[in-house]
Amino acid sequence: MTEKMNNRAYQICLHCIMDTSDPNIVFDERGWCDYCNNFESTIQPNWHTDRTGENALELLACKIRQEGQGKDFDCIIGLSGGLDSSYAAYVVKEKMGLRPLLFHVDAGWNTDQAVGNIEKLVDGLGLDLYTEVINWEEMKDLQVAFLRSQIPDQDLPQDAAFFSALYRFAHKYKIKYVITGSNYSTECCREPEEWGGYLGIDTLLFKDIHSRFGKRPLGSFPLVDIIVSKGFYQKILGMKIAKPLNMVPFIKKNAEEELASRFGWQRFQHKHHESRFTRFYEDYWLPRKFGFQKRRAHFSSLIMTGQMKRDQALERISRPEMDEHFLRQEFEYVASKLDLSVAELQEIFDGKNKTYRDYRNKRWLIGLGTGVLRCLGMEKRFFR
Numbered sequence: 057m058t059e060k061m062n063n064r065a066y067q068i069c070l071h072c073i074m075d076t077s078d079p080n081i082v083f084d085e086r087g088w089c090d091y092c093n094n095f096e097s098t099i100q101p102n103w104h105t106d107r108t109g110e111n112a113l114e115l116l117a118c119k120i121r122q123e124g125q126g127k128d129f130d131c132i133i134g135l136s137g138g139l140d141s142s143y144a145a146y147v148v149k150e151k152m153g154l155r156p157l158l159f160h161v162d163a164g165w166n167t168d169q170a171v172g173n174i175e176k177l178v179d180g181l182g183l184d185l186y187t188e189v190i191n192w193e194e195m196k197d198l199q200v201a202f203l204r205s206q207i208p209d210q211d212l213p214q215d216a217a218f219f220s221a222l223y224r225f226a227h228k229y230k231i232k233y234v235i236t237g238s239n240y241s242t243e244c245c246r247e248p249e250e251w252g253g254y255l256g257i258d259t260l261l262f263k264d265i266h267s268r269f270g271k272r273p274l275g276s277f278p279l280v281d282i283i284v285s286k287g288f289y290q291k292i293l294g295m296k297i298a299k300p301l302n303m304v305p306f307i308k309k310n311a312e313e314e315l316a317s318r319f320g321w322q323r324f325q326h327k328h329h330e331s332r333f334t335r336f337y338e339d340y341w342l343p344r345k346f347g348f349q350k351r352r353a354h355f356s357s358l359i360m361t362g363q364m365k366r367d368q369a370l371e372r373i374s375r376p377e378m379d380e381h382f383l384r385q386e387f388e389y390v391a392s393k394l395d396l397s398v399a400e401l402q403e404i405f406d407g408k409n410k411t412y413r414d415y416r417n418k419r420w421l422i423g424l425g426t427g428v429l430r431c432l433g434m435e436k437r438f439f440r
C-alpha cells in the first residue's frame with residue numbers, strides 16, 4: 057500500500073478517528089482534533105432538530121409552497137438512490153408537503169440497488185422523475201483523462217455531472233429551490249481536500265486535464281463552474297439551496313429503517329455505494345494508491361453525532377469494506393467499462409501520484425469564496 061506519509065509523527069484523535077493522514081490536522085491538549093472542536097464550537101450550537109428545527113422547516117415549506125404557486129413543481133431534488141437524497145425526498149414530500157421534481161443523473165455507474173431504490177421511492181411517494189443520461193463516450197473520456205492525471209480527486213467527473221446537470225435544469229426551467237440531502241448528521245466531518253475532496257467544480261482544472269489526456273470533445277457534458285453556480289445562479293438570479301435534513305432528526309439507522317419499511321428501500325453497506333465507480337474509488341483506488349480512507353471521515357461524523365462508538369469505527373476501518381476477491385473483480389469491471397485493459401488500468405494505478413496543483417486551476421478564488429461564506433456563518437463545516 058502506498059501511504060502518503062508526511063514528516064509528522066502518527067497521531068489519531070482520541071474522540072473520533074481522524075488522524076495525521078490529513079496532513080493539516082491539529083490536536084488540542086485533550087488529544088481531540090480540530091474537526092471535533094469545530095463540531096463542538098460551531099456546528100452543534102447552530103444545529104437544531106427539535107422544535108426550533110421543526111419551526112424552521114415549516115417556515116421554509118411555507119415559503120417554497122407560496123413561491124411555487126401555479127408552477128408544475130415548487131422545488132427540485134437531486135436523487136442518487138443513496139440514503140441522504142432518498143430521505144430528503146421523503147421529508148420534502150411527506151413532512152413539508154411540497155411538490156418536488158425528482159431529478160436523477162445517470163452517469164453510467166448506478167448499482168442495481170440504487171436503481172431499485174429510485175424506482176421504489178418514485179412509486180411510493182407518487183412523484184415525477186426526470187432522468188438525465190450523460191453521453192457515455194464523453195463521460196468515459198473525461199474519467200480516463202482524470203485517471204491519467206494521477207490526482208486523488210477521481211470523483212470530480214461524476215460530481216460535476218450530477219451537480220451541473222441539476223443546476224442547469226433548475227436554471228432552464230426556473231425552479232428556484234434546489235433541495236439537497238447534504239447534512240451534518242452523516243457529513244459533519246468533511247473529508248479534507250488532500251483526500252481528493254477538491255472544493256467544487258473548477259472548469260479551468262477540468263479543461264486543463266481534459267486537454268492533456270482527453271481524446272474527444274465534451275460537446276454535451278454538463279459543466280457548470282462553481283463561480284457560475286454560486287455567483288450567477290445563486291447570488292444574482294436568486295436560486296436557493298435548501299438542506300432540510302439539518303432541520304429534522306436524521307439518525308442514519310432510523311432513517312434506513314423508515315425508508316425500508318415504508319418503501320422497500322434497501323440500505324447500502326456504506327455511504328456512496330450507490331455508484332459502482334465511487335465504491336471502487338473510495339474502497340480501492342484512494343486508500344491503496346494514496347493512503348486516504350474516506351471512511352475515516354464518514355465514521356468520524358457518526359461518532360461526533362453519537363451514532364457510532366469509536367471502538368466500532370476502529371474495528372471497521374482496520375479492514376477493507378469489501379473483500380479482496382470482490383475488489384479484484386471490480387478492478388476488472390472498471391477497466392473494461394472504461395475500455396482499458398486491466399494492464400493499462402494497473403499501469404495508471406502504479407503511476408506517480410500528483411495533485412491538482414500540477415494543473416491549471418483557480419483554487420485560490422474558490423478558497424476566497426469559501427472563506428467569505430465561513431465568515432458570514434453560512435458554511436459551518438471545515439474546509440481546508
Ligand SMILES: [Zn+2]
Binds near residue numbers: 069070071088090
Ligand atoms: Zn476528532
